[in-house]
Amino acid sequence: MRVKYKPWAVQYLVDHPDVAKEKFDPNDDFFKAPKIALEIGSGKGDFILTLAKRNPDTHYVSVEVIRSVAGVLAKKIVDNKMDNILLYPVDVEFLFEAIPDGFFDVIYLNFSDPWPKKKHAKRRLTFHKFLDQYHRLLKENGKVIFKTDNTGLYEFSMEEFKNSKFVNISFIDDYVFDETNDAMTEYETKFRAEGKVIHKIIAQRS
Numbered sequence: 001m002r003v004k005y006k007p008w009a010v011q012y013l014v015d016h017p018d019v020a021k022e023k024f025d026p027n028d029d030f031f032k033a034p035k036i037a038l039e040i041g042s043g044k045g046d047f048i049l050t051l052a053k054r055n056p057d058t059h060y061v062s063v064e065v066i067r068s069v070a071g072v073l074a075k076k077i078v079d080n081k082m083d084n085i086l087l088y089p090v091d092v093e094f095l096f097e098a099i100p101d102g103f104f105d106v107i108y109l110n111f112s113d114p115w116p117k118k119k120h121a122k123r124r125l126t127f128h129k130f131l132d133q134y135h136r137l138l139k140e141n142g143k144v145i146f147k148t149d150n151t152g153l154y155e156f157s158m159e160e161f162k163n164s165k166f167v168n169i170s171f172i173d174d175y176v177f178d179e180t181n182d183a184m185t186e187y188e189t190k191f192r193a194e195g196k197v198i199h200k201i202i203a204q205r206s
């Protein structure tokens, strides 16, 4: 994804180390919460902000690798006085090693970059190596919830999930937005306005 460099946003991350962390410390008091959710690739954070406002007892971990984008989200976290979102402006792969097994109740992947070229397949966030990590990171019966407009990525992800350890997998070809249990992302708002079909996969940890 191409994004304009925003110096203020990058500086904002540096100035707000309580909101934006580089290293994952599982013993941080933030994680003493009844439920912990992870979103990988939060973008500017519409989704996670909506859910975090709706569920104050759940603590949300947001990972967004583009610092100009992550800085915009950090500002929203501060401006909205959210104390249940912690942001990691890094590539999620750098965090995996520090996160213990069975840590999250749910992992959200929203409109992940499709990486359409075959040679880049291993970068897709539903590539089987990522699914193995998600399986490890989830609590028993925890879920991965994935939404995309990209049919190629959806079909690829279907195969990856079918060949994974996940169970009770739902493939929703034409997902009708569920206002009560879900939240719109920036991309979803745009794609739905363009009349695009949204696909969704929900998979449970065995």
Ligand SMILES: C[S@@+](CC[C@H](N)C(=O)[O-])C[C@H]1O[C@@H](n2cnc3c(N)ncnc32)[C@H](O)[C@@H]1O
Pocket: 001, 040, 041, 042, 043, 044, 063, 064, 065, 066, 069, 090, 091, 092, 093, 110, 111, 112, 113, 185, 186, 187, 188
């Ligand atoms: C297409 S955007 C979608 C943003 C948002 N989820 C939405 O639906 O509006 C995908 C986002 O995922 C981020 N991303 C991709 N791979 C990532 C990774 N390995 N770790 C962290 N963030 C990642 C990108 O920087 C980008 O902001």
